[in-house]
Amino acid sequence: MLTQVSPNVYILPFDSDRDRPNLGYVHGDNFSVLIDAGNSKSHLETMLDAIKTAxxxxxxxxxxxxxxxxxxxxMHAFSGTTITHTTTNGILKELTAWEWTEAAMAERLKSGAECEFCHTHMKIEYEDISEIKVVQADVEFSGDLTLNLGNxxxxxxxxxxxxxxxxxxxxIPExxxxxxxxxxxxxxxxxxxxxxxxKFYSYIKTAESIPYETYIHGHLAPMTPAEVSVFRKGIESSDL
Ligand SMILES: [Zn+2]
Incomplete structure (x- = not known):
């Protein structure tokens, strides 16, 4: 079920067991936009069903x-247009050549091409790993991008x-x-x-120049700026 986080923004909350991130939905008068496509066709369909139900x-x-x-x-199961950064699309292009067999997955884990956490959770999300399909986005951007959804x-x-x-x-400035x-x-x-x-401090500098009131991390509940600050202090004291 969707959670409304602001007048025009909703999320399908994350699921750590399956490593499913928060998926976002921005409701526009002219058109609406999904933020991230999920870890499988099933995840995407859960989101699309939730949007319909709402x-x-x-x-x-x-x-x-x-x-x-x-x-x-x-992404492959999304019938609309997909958009991503040029760098992201370049990496996705490499992934389209990956084979999804037990042997190929084990080899990538061994070589370090795949991370263990991802490998483990892919096996949980997919009963049949041969169903994994990677595609590139339809549209790329390389600098800042603004979309006008009407309202x-x-x-x-x-x-x-x-x-x-x-x-x-x-x-979403409004x-x-x-x-x-x-x-x-x-x-x-x-x-x-x-x-x-x-990179951590460079990221914080950019993020904190944006006047947000609600911060949606991919795998955590929405945070206020004060909660983000506590979260970052935790990283600084234990991971840096
Ligand atoms: Zn990630």
Missing amino acids: GLPEPKLALITHWHWDHTFG ITIEVTPVENPHSEDGAVIF DKVLFAGDADTGDFYKLDGGYDQN
Whole structure:
């Protein structure tokens, strides 16, 4: 079921057991936008069903925050247009060549191409791993991007961050909601969940220049600016 976080913004809350992140929905007068496509067709369909049940229009666009499987593996099942950063789309292109067999997955885990946390949760999400399908987005952007939904706008800002080599934050100024992807989480691919200090502070500088009132991290409940500050202090004292 959707949770309304502001007049025009909703989320399908995250599910840690299956590593399903929060999926966002921005309701516009002219068209509506999905934020992230989920970790599978099933995750995406759960979101689309929840939107329908809430009596809201089907989203026309899906904006992707970063390339990680839990945010992108539902893209192939989305009938609208998908949009992501050029860097994200480049990484997705590499992933389209990956084979989804037990042997290929084991090999990627061994070589470090795949992270253990992701590998484990893919096996939980997918009963049949051969159903995994990776596609590139239809539209790419390389700088800031603004979408005009009629009554409301979406501002997309690519951002250096400690979590992945790509990544954009998505701000809805009228509602003061910021979708951060997983940007202030550590890097599970290169640093085993650890943090690059410079990237962490560079990210905070960008994020804190945005006047949000609600902060949506991919895998946590929505936070107020005060809660974000406590969350970051926790990272600073234990992970940096
Ligand atoms: Zn991620």
